[in-house]
Amino acid sequence: MSDTKASPAQSPAKATKGESSQRRKKFGDDPNSAIDAQAAVVMQKGLLDDIIDGIQLGFIAIALICIIFIAVFGKSLPNIFPVIAPIYNMVMRVSGALMNLPQCAAELRQQIPTNLDGLMELSASIVTYFRETLHTLPYKECVLAFSWATYVWEAKLNVRQRDRLHEVKRPEAIASFISRQVYLEANSYGLDKSSLALVKDFVNQLQTTFIIMYDLIPML
Secondary structure: OHHHHHHHHHHHHHHHHHHHHHHHHHHOOOOOHHHHHHHHHHHOOOHHHHHHHHHHHHHHHHHHHHHHHHHHHHHHHHHHOHHHHHHHHHHHHHHHHHHOHHHHHHHHHHHOOOOHHHHHHHHHHHHHHHHHHHHHOOHHHHHHHHHHHHHHHHHHHHHHHHHHHOOOOOOOOOOOOOOHHHHHHHHHHHHHHHHHHHHHHHHHHHHHHHHHHOOOHHHO
């Protein structure tokens, strides 16, 4: 009889322990109702996160579509879609240069002078070539390409950091001296700062692009 009376008293304790274990698994260590609510806010993804996920999925879909089109149409692709002809030609030139790299390296070794006079003549030819090339170099396109490459790289790093800020479990290295509440508050502040930084960087990049494309610097 004593065993049957003890079992109802033990069930609420087991239920409480089970709920605590579930909260610990979902929100992290040190379960607490108030802190769990803050953890839920940190874990929640907003509109900006949805936009970032959509852009990443869009790039993946575009890459898969391009691979399929290239595999199906091959060299006739620029004739079917003339708008992508410059990109196609650039990719083909780069791939051709990579394929001919061993032959180019062998020819380059043969062109290297073996005496001082030949070396001086080669240096003069290189200087003359660069002087002529600098006058025909498309500066705007080069600056824009470098600017957008830098922006995409920094945005990718910011997105990776943002994914880490959505985590609510403290790393073991700092769990002993940083409380869970302080960790969540820091992550929440970091998410707000990251959102503002992503929007600001995008607006600045668009501003830079328009300034370079339309020569707006003298007007500012």
